[in-house]
């Protein structure tokens with residue numbers, strides 16, 4: 001379906017995150033270093049909501065087991081851990097973002 005409007009740039013502060021929905025998919029939208037990025041809100045490990053995690057210096061931490069992802073690219077940076085056991089780290093999915101007429105658009109196709 002191509003790019004769809006999900007927010008307006010006036011609604012964003014630096015280092016802010018928002019949970020938006022596009023075609024029933026939950027997307028984590030962030031503003032990092034003046035640019036906007038979109039990755040899947042669903043943690044690749046066990047589906048935790050990344051929106052509920054901390055965003056610091058462009059890195060989002062899953063609140064469930066501590067996996068870390070690059071909010072710009074979705075790249076996995078730190079393995080999830082339960083007690084002493086570390087689990088496989090997978091990258092999160094990222095989506096193209098563009099700005100048009102002060103609106104933020106995402107393409108999830």
Ligand code: FES
Nearest residue numbers: 043046048062065
């Ligand atoms: S569900 Fe995200 S680290 Fe386990």
